Amino acid sequence: MEHNSMNLTLKVWKQKNKNEKGRFETYQVKGISSEMSFLEMFDVLNEQLIAEGKEPIAFDHDCREGICGMCSMYINGRAHGPWHHTTTCQLHMREYKDGDTIVVEPWRASAFPVIKDLVVDRQAFDRIIQAGGYVSVNTGNAVDANAIPIEKHSADEAFASAACIGCGACVAACPNASAMLFVSAKVSHLAMLPQGDPERKIRAVNMVQQMDKEGFGSCTNIGACEAECPKGISLENIARLNREYLGSMLSGGSQNSI
Amino acid sequence: MSWKNYFSTSIGKKIQMSLTGLFLILFLIVHCYINAQIFWNDGGEKFKEAAHFMGTNFVIRTIEIGLFAFLILHMVQGLLLWSRNRARRNTRYAVSAGNATSKWYSRSMALLGTLILLFLVVHLNAFWGPNRLSQTTGHGELDLYVMMRDEFQSVGFVAIYVFGCISLAWHLVHGFYSSFQTLGLTTNKYKTIIHGVGIGFSIIVPLIFALMPIAFFMGWIS
Numbered sequence: 112m113e114h115n116s117m118n119l120t121l122k123v124w125k126q127k128n129k130n131e132k133g134r135f136e137t138y139q140v141k142g143i144s145s146e147m148s149f150l151e152m153f154d155v156l157n158e159q160l161i162a163e164g165k166e167p168i169a170f171d172h173d174c175r176e177g178i179c180g181m182c183s184m185y186i187n188g189r190a191h192g193p194w195h196h197t198t199t200c201q202l203h204m205r206e207y208k209d210g211d212t213i214v215v216e217p218w219r220a221s222a223f224p225v226i227k228d229l230v231v232d233r234q235a236f237d238r239i240i241q242a243g244g245y246v247s248v249n250t251g252n253a254v255d256a257n258a259i260p261i262e263k264h265s266a267d268e269a270f271a272s273a274a275c276i277g278c279g280a281c282v283a284a285c286p287n288a289s290a291m292l293f294v295s296a297k298v299s300h301l302a303m304l305p306q307g308d309p310e311r312k313i314r315a316v317n318m319v320q321q322m323d324k325e326g327f328g329s330c331t332n333i334g335a336c337e338a339e340c341p342k343g344i345s346l347e348n349i350a351r352l353n354r355e356y357l358g359s360m361l362s363g364g365s366q367n368s369i
Numbered sequence: 370m371s372w373k374n375y376f377s378t379s380i381g382k383k384i385q386m387s388l389t390g391l392f393l394i395l396f397l398i399v400h401c402y403i404n405a406q407i408f409w410n411d412g413g414e415k416f417k418e419a420a421h422f423m424g425t426n427f428v429i430r431t432i433e434i435g436l437f438a439f440l441i442l443h444m445v446q447g448l449l450l451w452s453r454n455r456a457r458r459n460t461r462y463a464v465s466a467g468n469a470t471s472k473w474y475s476r477s478m479a480l481l482g483t484l485i486l487l488f489l490v491v492h493l494n495a496f497w498g499p500n501r502l503s504q505t506t507g508h509g510e511l512d513l514y515v516m517m518r519d520e521f522q523s524v525g526f527v528a529i530y531v532f533g534c535i536s537l538a539w540h541l542v543h544g545f546y547s548s549f550q551t552l553g554l555t556t557n558k559y560k561t562i563i564h565g566v567g568i569g570f571s572i573i574v575p576l577i578f579a580l581m582p583i584a585f586f587m588g589w590i591s
Contacts (some may be wrong), residue, residue, distance in 0.1 A: 354553030
């Protein structure tokens with residue numbers, strides 16, 4: 112692979128806090144290696160800013176290996192940048208050429224307010240999980256892992272849905288700022304397993320109601336979420352959530368519903 | 370939870386859009402079949418027979434009330450969803466993905482729907498309105514075949530119809546599949562079929578509709 116070093120112009124969203132109005136700032140970075148990840152390029156920029164006595168740019172990150180769901184940059188109009196099935200931390204600088212200008216924005220959704228610069232508050236997702244994204248289990252001895260037989264196909268499908276890392280790229284990419292792909296993945300991985308069955312009639316309804324309350328938009332089946340999801344969560348999950356919802360609706364739901 | 374609550378969540382509203390949309394799709398099939406009778410080129414005999422049945426039959430006239438109710442629900446709910454969804458992003462992106470991650474017609478359903486609505490105003494004012502007015506004032510049914518033949522001599526009028534049909538086609542390309550997705554019917558097993566049928570429907574039905582004014586204008590039928 113070709114190794115090279117590049118100079119770039121970055122236009123980055125700067126915002127002091129939730130209430131302050133933000134603006135774009137332009138920065139120059141020099142000698143960026145094509146081997147670097149996108150976040151390492153930001154580390155270089157921040158070191159440079161600190162050396163100049165300026166405030167570094169705040170951005171979310173944690174594992175830097177594509178599994179935690181913390182990184183969240185909207186790069187040149189694309190959630191997590193241009194690569195398919197890739198988080199921002201796994202996007203590498205070999206994508207760019209010397210002299211490129213890159214515009215970096217935070218996730219933009221009313222339900223994800225900007226806390227500072229590129230960091231947004233994604234606690235709305237946690238509250239949706241609290242509304243029903245779990246199974247209730249009485250405590251006691253740990254049950255044998257294989258006590259309930261599960262068909263291989265269902266287990267695989269449930270696992271594919273459970274791959275959602277809750278990064279919020281679906282919300283960021285959706286023109287309606289809808290959280291349906293996230294909620295549907297969380298409903299799906301429980302809907303396909305026997306452990307999720309007892310609470311299925313209330314789960315979908317409660318999670319959808321919480322999703323609405325948080326101020327996410329509604330799904331119009333556009334598909335931008337699926338195109339941008341770093342974990343390849345498919346739109347079939349949304350169809351399944353719709354089925355779960357209709358199932359609850361037509362069967363009269365549960366008395367435990369909100 | 371009550372029916373009302375189920376229908377008022379974001380998914381509930383989408384179910385309203387889906388069911389009313391599917392009803393309007395069924396209406397398009399009937400409307401297209403009846404009007405396609407003009408292509409027999411028999412001076413409008415077969416068409417007049419069908420139009421007389423549709424215009425006077427009690428059951429059809431009752432369904433017509435439902436059709437208008439569903440059409441209004443589809444329009445009002447659609448526009449409300451559009452405006453609410455827009456408000457879910459206070460600050461817009463400086464750079465947007467555009468067509469890289471989604472199709473333009475999927476993002477433009479409200480605009481396409483509004484164009485169809487404007488077309489409907491012209492369309493109902495030209496045929497349905499005068500006919501029902503004549504019926505209710507005791508003057509009997511109008512000869513819709515003659516009205517079509519006369520109206521479709523104008524280039525501008527034919528152009529409005531063709532434009533209306535194009536808007537309808539793009540609206541259907543997204544709407545047909547979307548209505549099944551909202552009802553959760555687009556499983557791996559059926560989604561290819563639904564997609565294919567949807568695209569076929571979106572091309573064939575608006576094309577047949579568009580051929581009606583064109584055929585009169587070009588003198589293919591007289």
